Amino acid sequence: MSIYPDHSDPAADKKYLATAAENGFTRIFMSMLEVSDGKAAVTAKYQDLISYAKTLGFTTTLDVAPSIFDQLGISYQDLSFFAELGADGIRLDEGFDGRQEALISFNPQELNIELNMSNNVDYLNNILSYNANDPFIYGCHNFYPQRGTGLPLDFFVACSERFKNHGIETAAFVTSPAGTIGPWSINDGLPTLEMHRDLPLSLQTQHLFATNLIDCVLIGNAYASDEELQQLGALNRYQLTLPVQVNTTASPVEKEIMLTAQHVRRGDITDQVVRSTEVRKTYADVANPQHGATHDFQRGDVVIGNDSFGKYKNELQIVLQPHHDERKNLVGTISDTAAFLLDYVTPWAKFKLEAI
Template sequence: MNRRLGISIYPDHSEFEKDQEYVELAASFGFSRMFISMLEVTEGKEKVSQKFSKIIQVAKDLDYEVILDIAPNIFEELGISYDDLTFFHELGADGIRLDLGFDGNKEAMLTYNPFGLKIELNMSNDVAYLDNILTYQANKPFLYGCHNFYPQEGTALPYDFFVKCSERFKKQGLRTAAFVNSQVGKIGPWNINDGLPTLEEHRHLPIEVQTKHLFATGLIDDVVIGNAYASADELQAMSAIDPYQLHLSIQYVADVNEVETEIVETCQHFRRGDITNQVVRSTEVRKKFSQVSNPAHDNEQLFQRGDIVIGNDDFGKYKNELQVVLEPHKDLRKNKVGCVKEEELVLLDYLLPWSKFKFEAESRN
């Protein structure tokens, strides 16, 4: 399943012109999914229709898929029914997200709506909700899953719980989504906004690290920025991410040499299938560089988790093998060439047997 980047907007808390500018900017960086909150509407059907259809049309002209976040009170406010989704179709939306659930039969029936609207379910509960819906023979291609976001500091999901919830949806082959947090965005659905991530551990991390993490889990297809407006730098950083292969940011040591930077930056790395606890071994590169000298340097310290080391001329057949350190150790036959950025150390857990990975150079110390 293809993976995508998305943004969120809140028309009841923003101005159309600023929303339009943001939507166009994100599209220029390849963003193609939009989450629009309708949880706060209070202006009546006609005004709501005018406001939302206007920005949705902008999004559709830029090839976004648009999902509206709704709750039961919206239907009461607008005088519409779950049994007739014409209103959302006429707005131009591609789907609706059900913030609250029903009995399973209702959700299944909604997936057969005549407009082909996607029905997106709340993923942030570790219960048999999805299983119940599927027993009613839901139309699976029109069924999505999307996690919640959490505006209050300390209230977002812990990682283990996130995994359990996500696996329920992923094992059924459904498209999944989760939210990351812009460090500059101030707009959300409520008057409390400590950021809008799905995972609590993401709340204060750079947005590209959050995004790498969600994609690396293999459980999330669409990564959506929860708050508005993310900066151009944040959008660009997310757009530069390879959603299908982990790229680790490396900070070089001062004495890294030319052959080492070539090994780090130009090679396709993968972890050997017969793994060890001490290091991640990328062994094929040593064959390509077997005849290239690599004098010893930065080889006397205790290597720490996240250090990137390469075998030097004293390492025999293992010369120029690249390793990512998982457990502290010393070995004079290895040169430290750099280290993974501290905030990305969590990503090392996703270097599994045969995992493919690459590096991105940050800087030289």
């Protein structure tokens, strides 16, 4: 999660961190872009918060810019100030010439150096070409407080691939609808991707993990609600869990197939549906008569083969293209806001369905 010590109350920050730690959060992005106090006051404030966070098991990355170095009278050639605060790394909000970043990565304090990922240029290769200390190089996207200014998905993918292709650990931001605190007076949410700005926090997070391009998801604004923290703490980052509105005509066995089974998309895919075929073997001897729901299916509908479908009885499918088939029963529908996640149910992908 993210903390903004110059815009928040330390007691509220600590309460937020404690709740997050209870739900499995382990990393803090802490902004230093807008510090206004003197060096002594800044030191006391940040040391106190970072020290408390360490007792909860957090690592902390400080977001810094050249102006902060000038303001506090410190140098990129000596990062001991940040180590004394207790930080585990610094994020360079602005870059240098490559040679400088490579040299900084050998800092004797062994602080991680986090690079801005949100530019599709050869920045990383330039740094690595100066024989950087690779294990201490990380990547982190920007967030975008102004509506309409977040990254488009294709650009985000291109930027992220540059880092993943080198095995660099990556991070990006999601935004909490409940959050009101950020670094600037404009705060229309703090996502990396513009498409995430108005989505539920759990869907944003699932999407970033589903891209297989992001290792760490950070909540950009503060404070996420307790309910949101609990939802993210329970989220399975390793496979998609698609939210489904269960049809009132779905039978008990259909609900069991839909909501309890481990689903796997067949490797020999089709454009019309996502096929989860293993379940039909488990339920081969279980009757499943046709019922009265519509058999005209739209994208996002969840269907299960009924008794008239022969060997395909009790096979679960998610509709990708509209079609009609009376041999399939409509049992649920993926929510409209989550339908874009179907693009990430790739060949052999494992997925779950969860009632909403």
